[in-house]
Amino acid sequence: MRGFGHRAGRTARKRRQKKDCSTQSVSVCHQLQYVRLMKFLDQRGFTSSLLQPALFTDTGRGLQTLKTIKPGHLLISLPECCLLTTSTVLDSYLGPYIKSWKPRLSPLLALCVFLVCEQHRGEASDWFPYIDVLPSTYTCPVYFTDDVMAVLPANVMRKALEQREAVWEIHSLNQDFFRFLQPVLNKPVEEVLTYAALRWAWCSVNTRSVFMLHPPNEFLSGQDVYALAPFLDLLNHQPNEQRLLLEYGFVAPCNPHSVVYVDTDLLSDVLSGDRSLVQKIKFLRENGFLNNLTVSYEGPSWRLMTALRLLSLPQTLYNQWKAVLLGQLVCEEREQWSIQTARTLCQRLLQHTHTALNKISHLLQQCDQSVRDQLNAVKSLRQEESCILGSCLKVLQGMLRQPDEMLSCQPNADIVS
Numbered sequence: 001m002r003g004f005g006h007r008a009g010r011t012a013r014k015r016r017q018k019k020d021c022s023t024q025s026v027s028v029c030h031q032l033q034y035v036r037l038m039k040f041l042d043q044r045g046f047t048s049s050l051l052q053p054a055l056f057t058d059t060g061r062g063l064q065t066l067k068t069i070k071p072g073h074l075l076i077s078l079p080e081c082c083l084l085t086t087s088t089v090l091d092s093y094l095g096p097y098i099k100s101w102k103p104r105l106s107p108l109l110a111l112c113v114f115l116v117c118e119q120h121r122g123e124a125s126d127w128f129p130y131i132d133v134l135p136s137t138y139t140c141p142v143y144f145t146d147d148v149m150a151v152l153p154a155n156v157m158r159k160a161l162e163q164r165e166a167v168w169e170i171h172s173l174n175q176d177f178f179r180f181l182q183p184v185l186n187k188p189v190e191e192v193l194t195y196a197a198l199r200w201a202w203c204s205v206n207t208r209s210v211f212m213l214h215p216p217n218e219f220l221s222g223q224d225v226y227a228l229a230p231f232l233d234l235l236n237h238q239p240n241e242q243r244l245l246l247e248y249g250f251v252a253p254c255n256p257h258s259v260v261y262v263d264t265d266l267l268s269d270v271l272s273g274d275r276s277l278v279q280k281i282k283f284l285r286e287n288g289f290l291n292n293l294t295v296s297y298e299g300p301s302w303r304l305m306t307a308l309r310l311l312s313l314p315q316t317l318y319n320q321w322k323a324v325l326l327g328q329l330v331c332e333e334r335e336q337w338s339i340q341t342a343r344t345l346c347q348r349l350l351q352h353t354h355t356a357l358n359k360i361s362h363l364l365q366q367c368d369q370s371v372r373d374q375l376n377a378v379k380s381l382r383q384e385e386s387c388i389l390g391s392c393l394k395v396l397q398g399m400l401r402q403p404d405e406m407l408s409c410q411p412n413a414d415i416v417s
Contacts, residue, residue, distance in 0.1 A: 025054040025064050033132050040129035041231055045079045053234055063234045076232050084127065084228035085212065086220060089114040093184055101177055104221035107214075109170060111226055112201035113177075113193070117184065119201075120192050130230040137370055138203040139377045142167050147363055148374045151356040153385065155261045167202050171195045208233040259294035260385050260392075262304055262345050267293075267311075270344055276315040284310065287325055295349075297388055299395035300342045308338035336401060343396045350389040357382050 028034055029052045041047070054064035069075070086107045090098060094117065098110055105113075118125040125131065137143065141152070141160030149157055171193075178193040185192050205226060212227035242257065264281065271277050284290050284307055293304040300308075310324045312334040324330060330338070360379050364372060 024057045025062075027064065028053045028055050028061070033129075036129040037133050037230060041078075041082055044082045046077075046082050046231070048076065048231065050075060053231075061234055063231075076235075078229055078232055082230055083212070084111070084114075084130070084230075085226065086110050086214065086217065086224055090217070090219060094181070097181055097184070099219045101180060104219060105174075105177070106222045107217075107220050107224035107226055108202075108205060109174065110220060111205050111209075111228070112170075112198055113181070115201040115204055116193055116197045117181070119197070120185065120187070130228075133230075134204050134208070137200070137373075138207065139373050140203050140207065142199055142203060143370075144374050144378075145371055148371065148378060151359050151363070151375075151378055151382070153261070153352075153356075153381070154265065155263050156381070167199055168195070170202065171198045204228075258384055258388060259296045259301070260349060260388050262293040262295065262349070264290055266345060266348060267307075270341065270348060271311060274311070277311075279315065280311055280321075283321055287322075289325060295342070295346060295388065295392040297391045299392055299399075304342065305338060308341050309334065311341070312337045332401070339396055339399050343393060343400075346389050346393050346396065350386065350393070353382050353385045353389065357386070 029038070034053045037053075038047075050066055050069070051063040052066060054062060056062050056064075089095070089110045092114065094110075094114055098105055115131065118127050119131050122128065140163070141149070141156070142163050144152075144160060144164075149160060152160060178189050181193070182189045205228065208228060209226040210229050210232065211225050214224040217224060268277065268281065274280070281290070289303065289307050289310075292301070293307055294301045295304065306325060306327075309330045310321055312330060313321060313324065320328065329335075357379065360375050360382065364375055364379075367375065
């Protein structure tokens with residue numbers, strides 16, 4: 001059996017990626033909203049002589065260093081009074097309403113409601129300098145139109161629809177509590193705690209909060225791990241962060257950790273002629289081998305190839321299926337079938353990606369700016385997919401043997417024939 005040691009061109013590819021990913025930045029610390037933010041933080045005991053807000057060409061807003069940073073150097077240390085947490089909410093004018101409401105609110109909902117109410121108060125809010133620098137809209141999938149949803153990769157679309165449904169449920173199932181808050185609002189609650197407002201707050205918390213485990217609170221239900229951290233939340237993600245589009249609304253360019261997922265529907269479609277496919281899929285699912293089947297710049301993942309090796313076996317070798325999942329080798333003929341099937345999957349995915357990119361180009365010609373931003377985020381994802389699939393196909397081609405090199409399935413105690 002041939003292995004996955006093929007690395008031709010890896011150094012050159014990384015060199016090209018580094019060249020293509022040069023970043024430029026422009027300071028925004030002189031802009032009024034950031035001047036107000038820094039004054040707000042200074043009054044609470046925080047100043048920064050090491051970092052300043054800036055706009056980057058690849059990842060948007062972020063923090064820029066003003067001098068060389070040595071390993072282990074402390075970048076930011078925010079006083080707790082600068083953090084917006086559920087303690088902030090419970091100590092505010094919303095506290096009595098939340099504490100008296102049953103069933104108890106989740107920490108996430110409490111923070112979302114507070115953000116919406118504070119945004120509604122405008123400059124009268126103590127938190128206005130922070131809220132004013134939050135994005136007014138997001139490119140998280142919960143904001144996506146149906147047309148944008150339709151050009152997402154299948155696995156991302158499913159999760160995006162789940163995300164949209166979750167936010168819709170939060171809004172629809174808490175209408176009674178929202179009406180309970182009418183005394184603290186100077187407009188009808190239906191005009192303040194709208195779905196759009198809650199969606200904005202949900203994305204603000206989901207994309208910008210840092211993990212901070214709080215002790216259990218008798219007035220809230222569920223684990224409380226959120227803290228909104230002004231200034232610190234401008235730090236951008238490293239490329240090794242997965243799920244960037246779903247959770248944060250952007251795609252990191254030249255991400256060496258990016259992968260393309262192969263889902264069950266595609267497997268079933270490509271292998272529809274296998275009469276024992278249903279049983280094999282069931283076996284893979286029961287053994288946890290239908291999740292995270294991926295390809296990357298370096299080729300197909302071990303999990304994908306292992307699943308394909310099992311799928312190469314006839315039903316008569318059912319007693320060997322488990323052994324293959326545990327790493328048992330298959331004969332060269334079945335190994336080559338697995339590699340060829342991986343190529344077919346990549347080719348099919350590449351066709352889907354090119355179709356989606358053509359559709360995106362068409363939609364970009366007839367949309368407003370908010371939808372344009374969403375489409376550009378998905379376009380970046382699809383373009384990266386195209387690069388990954390093209391690279392993987394080259395790796396797979398190098399793994400294939402010519403017919404005269406093939407070995408037949410000869411009996412071997414250590415190989416499934």
